[in-house]
Amino acid sequence: MKRPGFWLPLLIMAGGIAAAAYEIKTVPVRPIESYPARATVAGATIAADPYPNDEKSHTAFDIKDLNSRGYNPIHIIIQNGTTGFLNIRTRNIILITSAGEQIYSTPGTIVVDDVTRSGLTGRMPLMGSGDDATSTREGSPLSDFTSKELINASMAPASVTDGFLFFYNPDRKKNLFAGATLYIPKLEEEGTRRPVGPFTIHLERAAAE
Numbered sequence: 001m002k003r004p005g006f007w008l009p010l011l012i013m014a015g016g017i018a019a020a021a022y023e024i025k026t027v028p029v030r031p032i033e034s035y036p037a038r039a040t041v042a043g044a045t046i047a048a049d050p051y052p053n054d055e056k057s058h059t060a061f062d063i064k065d066l067n068s069r070g071y072n073p074i075h076i077i078i079q080n081g082t083t084g085f086l087n088i089r090t091r092n093i094i095l096i097t098s099a100g101e102q103i104y105s106t107p108g109t110i111v112v113d114d115v116t117r118s119g120l121t122g123r124m125p126l127m128g129s130g131d132d133a134t135s136t137r138e139g140s141p142l143s144d145f146t147s148k149e150l151i152n153a154s155m156a157p158a159s160v161t162d163g164f165l166f167f168y169n170p171d172r173k174k175n176l177f178a179g180a181t182l183y184i185p186k187l188e189e190e191g192t193r194r195p196v197g198p199f200t201i202h203l204e205r206a207a208a209e
Contacts, residue, residue: 021138022062022138022139022140022141022144023062023138023139024062024138024139024143024144025059025060025061025062027059027060027075027148027164029077029160029162032045032047032077032079032160035047035048035049035077035206036205036206037049037050037182037201037202037203037205037206038201039199039200039201040081041196041197041198041199042082042196043080043081043082043083043196044078044079044080044081044082044086044187044196044197045078045079045081046076046077046078046079046184046199046201047076047077047078047079047201048074048075048076048077048182048201048203048206049074049075049076049077049206050072050073050074050075050177050180050203050206050207051067051072051073051074051075052067052072052175052176052177052178052207053067053175054066054067054068057072057073060073060075060148060164061073061141061144061145061148062141062144063115063141066115067169067172068172069114069115069172070168070169070170070172071106071111071114071115071166071167071168071169072166072167072168072169072176072177073164073165073166074095074164074165074166074167074177074182074203075162075163075164076093076150076162076163076164076165076182077160077161077162078155078160078161078162078187079159079160080155080156080157080158080159080160080161081157081158082157082189082196083157084157084189084190084191084192085154085155085156085157085189085190085191086154086155086187086188086189086190086196087152087153087154087155087187087188087189087190088150088152088153088155088161088187089152089188090105090150090151090152090165091104091105092184092185092186093105093165093182093183093184094182094183094185095167095176095180095181095182095183096180096181096182096183097176097179097180098178098179098180103167103168105165105166105167106166106167106168107149107166108145108146108148108149108164108166109142109145109146111145111166112141112142112145112146115141116141145164145166148163148164149163149164149165149166150162150163150164150165151163154190155187175207177203177204177206177207178204178207178208179204180203180204180207181200181201181202181203182199182200182201182203183198183199183200183201184197184198184199184201185197185198186198187199
């Protein structure tokens with residue numbers, strides 16, 4: 001005799017695992033001139049695309065209330081139009097709020113740890129999932145945030161580097177990027193260590209789009 005009640009909990013459990021899989025999303029990099037918030041110094045251009053609300057952040061990370069939890073991503077795109085290699089140091093980048101407060105970015109590992117402890121991303125990937133050419137795939141929050149994070153890097157001439165920085169906002173009802181400025185003191189020429197910069201990027205227009 002079949003017992004339908006025996007299979008029901010297993011089906012619910014399987015459905016729950018599938019629904020809980022963390023989805024890794026691809027973030028496109030557009031031509032740098034298409035970003036309204038950008039600055040060019042000595043042939044190098046840096047653009048900033050702020051993610052001021054949960055809806056936009058959810059297009060990049062599979063967390064529905066990242067901003068509501070206090071973490072505000074900015075997608076940074078750097079185009080090296082010089083003839084030499086340039087180095088970027090992410091810890092030098094500062095967000096200056098409309099009130100004049102200077103905020104340094106929070107490492108992606110800390111963001112994930114905080115969000116995970118809040119019970120938002122304690123989710124396991126589907127068994128057998130792997131990388132493919134599609135725009136989304138299953139994975140872990142930690143690998144997603146750290147692989148998309150802007151890191152210290154050396155950029156070859158004519159290359160483009162991109163990644164996210166995360167800025168914490170204790171006033172979660174306020175748009176952190178409204179009237180804010182992203183300040184990058186310098187890029188640095190490899191070898192000579194000659195500075196290229198500073199870059200001052202006003203975020204008001206981009207944050208309102």
